[in-house]
Each structure stands twice: as C-alpha cells, then as structure tokens.
Amino acid sequence: AQSVTQLDSHVSVSEGTPVLLRCNYSSSYSPSLFWYVQHPNKGLQLLLKYTSAATLVKGINGFEAEFKKSETSFHLTKPSAHMSDAAEYFCVVSDRRSSASKIIFGSGTRLSIRP
Amino acid sequence: SAVISQKPSRDICQRGTSLTIQCQVDSQVTMMFWYRQQPGQSLTLIATANQGSEATYESGFVIDKFPISRPNLTFSTLTVSNMSPEDSSIYLCSAQMAGLNIQYFGAGTRLSVL
Numbered sequence: 428a429q430s431v432t433q434l435d436s437h438v439s440v441s442e443g444t445p446v447l448l449r450c451n452y453s454s455s456y457s458p459s460l461f462w463y464v465q466h467p468n469k470g471l472q473l474l475l476k477y478t479s480a481a482t483l484v485k486g487i488n489g490f491e492a493e494f495k496k497s498e499t500s501f502h503l504t505k506p507s508a509h510m511s512d513a514a515e516y517f518c519v520v521s522d523r524r525s526s527a528s529k530i531i532f533g534s535g536t537r538l539s540i541r542p
Numbered sequence: 543s544a545v546i547s548q549k550p551s552r553d554i555c556q557r558g559t560s561l562t563i564q565c566q567v568d569s570q571v572t573m574m575f576w577y578r579q580q581p582g583q584s585l586t587l588i589a590t591a592n593q594g595s596e597a598t599y600e601s602g603f604v605i606d607k608f609p610i611s612r613p614n615l616t617f618s619t620l621t622v623s624n625m626s627p628e629d630s631s632i633y634l635c636s637a638q639m640a641g642l643n644i645q646y647f648g649a650g651t652r653l654s655v656l
Contacts (some may be wrong), residue, residue, distance in 0.1 A: 459643050470548075470634065470649035471585075478643065517584065521643060530645060532585045 429454045431520045433533035441541045446505040448536045450492075450518035453499065460501040461519040461530070462492055471517070477501065488512070513540045544569050544637050548648035555625055555655050562621045563651045565635030570615040572640045576608070579632040579650070588633075591618040625655045 434449040452458055462474040475486025482494040488511075492503045501518060518533040545568040555561050565574065574591040589597040589610055597610035612618040622629055632652050636645040 461644070463647075468652075470546075471636075471647040473644065473646065476644060529587060529590075534584045 429458065429520050429522060429531050431518050431531055431533040433516075433518050433536050435536050436534065437537045437539065439539040439541060440508050442510055443507050446490075446503070446508045446512065446538065448503040448516050448518075448538065450501045450503065450533060451499055452501060452518070452520045454520060454522065456522050459521045460492075460494060461521075462486065462490070462501075462503050463517045463519060465515040465517065465535075467514070474503070474516075508538075508540050510540050510542070513538055544571060544639055544646045546635060546637055546646055546648035548635050548651055550651055551649060552652035553654070555653065557626055557655060559625055560621055560623045561625065561653060562619050563633055563635070565618045565620070565637075565648055567616045567637045569639070571637040572615075573638040574612060574618045575636045575638075575645065576610060576618070576620045577634045577636065579634060581631070585634065588620070591620075622653065625653075627655045629653065630655045 430453045432451045440446055460477040463471040464474050465471050474490050475484045475492055477484045477494045485491045490505050492501050494501050516536045519530050521530040547566045549564050553561055576588040577585040578588055579585050587600050588603045588608055589599040591597050591610050591612040593612045593615055607623055609621045632650045634650040635648040638645050
C-alpha cells in the first residue's frame, strides 16, 4: 500500500526567502515521486519527478526536491521565493514497478508569498 | 509530454440535470483518468477510462452516476448525472503515455450545481 503525507496545509514565506514544503511517503515498493503545482483557477502542472536516478531532482521554476529513503521524505525546496510561486502544491506517489499503477495525491500545501 | 484539452472549462447547472465533460489529448496515450477535486480538497480518482471497454471505477463511484466513454486512444468523456449541489467540484482529466510513469493533467472543469 502507498500513502503520502504533506505535513503542512499552509506555508507562508516572504518574497526572496527560501521555501520548504514537506512530504513524507509510505510505499511497500520502490516509489516514483512527483510534485505538482496548481495555480488558482488552473490545472495541475508537473514540477518535477523522481523515478530512480539521482536523488536530488531539479524541476521547473527553480524548484528541487531530494529523495531520502532513510527518512521516507521528498521535500520540495526553492532558494528564493517569488510572488508567482503562490499556489497549491501536491506531493504524489506511485508504484515504480508498474506504468499502469495509480497515483496517490497528498492533501496539498498552500504556499503564500508575502511582499 | 501530452497536451490535454478539457471542455467546458466551467459550467453552472441546475439540480437534476446532467453534464458531459470532454477530454482530448494531442497524442495517443495508453491510459486516461478522471479525478474529482472538491472545494479546498486534494484530488480523488473517480475511474480509469479504458479504451473500448467499461471504465474501472474506484470505491465510492459508480457507473450510473459517472458514466465514462473512451472510444479511442485520444478522447474520453465523463458525464455527471442527476446532479446535486454536492457534485459541485473541479473535474480533471489526466493522461499517461506508454512507458512513462507520469500523468499529465487538463485544466479542469469547474462545476457548480444550484
């Protein structure tokens, strides 16, 4: 069984400061992990994905995430927040063994950026 | 990647009516999915749309309420039947290409039921 937990429902940071959105997962098998972003009134956009290669994954818009198996974590970070980063972020897990597997969404973290 | 077009983008419907949402992908994909996102919530999988056969529904979702069609590899529809205000949500279509463990999403359909 798989599950994913986003530890913060809401994160607020000042523009120009670092962003940390936390995600822990549970998987019986080697997982694939993703972060998606949903801007207001928009669909979901893939930020980055971890499948099995490098544990530090770089995504779009300056975001990156590190897969830590010992901590079962896949936290999303960005060195310097921009106003345009304000959105809802979803951590997602799937079973890497099968391309036909379902994906499980976390509950989401709303990121607010203070001027 | 795949580009997914959904329509309508939003609608306001009366209780008891039905709405059909269309999802078009710009390339042939192996799997298509339908999700519901209730206000302020995460995404919940409704069903997997199977090409040429009946959709596979998740627990809590039934074909009579959410009939799904997928006549070919690039197109699917979801109907929300006999709507009630509790059906007010965002409905999203996603697609997954062969050999890739990534789902790409449409912009969603924002449904309000009065």
